[in-house]
Amino acid sequence: MSSIDRTLHVGAPNIGDRESFHHYVDEIFDRRWLTNRGELVQEFEQKLADYLGVKHCITMCNGTVALEIAIRALDLKGEVIIPSLTFIATAHALQWQEITPVFCDIDRETYCMDPAEVEKHITPKTTAIMGVHLYSRPCDVEALQAVADKHGLKLLFDAAHAFGCSHKGTMIGNFGECEVFSFHATKFFNTFEGGAITTNNDALADKIRLMQNFGFERMDKVVYIGTNGKMNEICAAMGLTNLKDLCEFLQINKRNYEAYKEGFQNISGLKLIEFDESEHCNRQYIVVEVLDEYPLSRDKLMEKLHAQNIRVRRYFWPGCHRMEPYKSLQPNAGMMLPVTETIADRILVFPTGTAIDTNMVSKIMAECK
Ligand SMILES: *Cc1c(COP(=O)(O)O)cnc(C)c1O
Secondary structure (H helix, E strand, C coil), X not given: CCCCCCCEECCCCCCCCHHHHHHHHHHHHHHCCCCCCCHHHHXXXXXXXXXXXXXXXXXXXXXXXXXXXXXXXXXXXXXXXXXXXXXXXXXXXXHXXXXXXXXXXXXXXXXXXXXXXXXXXXXXXXXXXXXXXXXXXXXCHHHHHHHHHHCCCEEEEECCCCCCCEECCEECCCCCCCEEEECCCCCCCCCCCCEEEEECCHHHHHHXXXXXXXXXXXXXXXXXXXXXXXXXXXXXXXXHHXXXXXXXXXXXXXXXXXXXXXXXXXXXXXXXCCCCCCCCCCCCCEEEEECCCCCCCHHHHHHHHHXXXXXXXXXXXXXXXXXXXXXXXXXXXXXXXXXXXXXXXCXXXXXXXXXXXXXXXXXXXXXXX
16 A cells, blocks of 8 residues: 555645635625736736845746746747746747747756856847746856856846745845846645746836736737736735745745655755755755666656655656757757756656655655665
8 A cells, every 4th residue: 555645746735725716715705806907917916026126027827838928028039048948838838939049958966957068159149038936946157147247148047946945145036137047836825827027127128017017008008019917806816825835835945855855864865956045045946956876767666756756747857858849949959958867867856845744754765775
């Protein structure tokens, strides 16, 4: 018989207080205002901006559309340098607008884009660098900014993994030209579906707001090509609810991470991700590298755990460059990505969040021994 009686998933949603959510829903129906910058969206944006300490926060219908809008608002063209070890949407948001994502290798320790590698990919067509704060850990923001400044490139960040994280004491959301969050159900902080762009640049914020709402400057006046990127009231209600419980979510993830850390200390060949204790961190990604000395291969360990209903994931195997259309469009990209390919073949992400307790972590650890 299985020692785990229900399936444990990576990305099981964090859900805040139901009473609070229901209360917001009643308010929405009483007001009969469902979308188009309703009261809850406005309140949510203000609270997010306050929490992140950023001037502007524009909520969005999801993280992918938020990325597309950010890319367009910054007038990016030609080629943009990104890591390949990321969710496919980072690349797709560029390709969707006929901008070429140029895949750059990562740092062996941080798994984030290696600033020294970035320079090797700069061509006359390069317009920007888009860092990804992967697995709850910030990129080397200063080094990337230095490369961007030296070559006259724009710098923005896909911050989908880093809501609630800080870098040198400043919350993620304040770096580069702008940063893009996803509030998808699987993320640390969710609004069912949703996202946001944050920036300290007033003019850019104005432009993003226009583009998000069909380019409407005011009633009957359109000044840009825009799309529909708006967040609706029900998603904002979920966001406001979850914001109230954010401290609890953070504590639970910290507790789970500590339990994993203790467990993995006794297993040689499985290397757990480390987080900087002096920073804020959501600890949403329990990333483990399966080393050669471990008795099973990464995939065999995954199969073993799946058989016990522990749904670990190979995020982000095999890397964007080995998926279509990039695999066909850029067949030689892997030659410049040795670290990415090594890491993508070794990692497994374990479940955490409010659906997991330390008891479950112990059971998961017992299966890994
Ligand atoms: C989830 C995610 C996205 C896409 O966000 P959606 O809200 O699902 O559209 C983009 N980039 C990264 C790194 C992600 O993890």
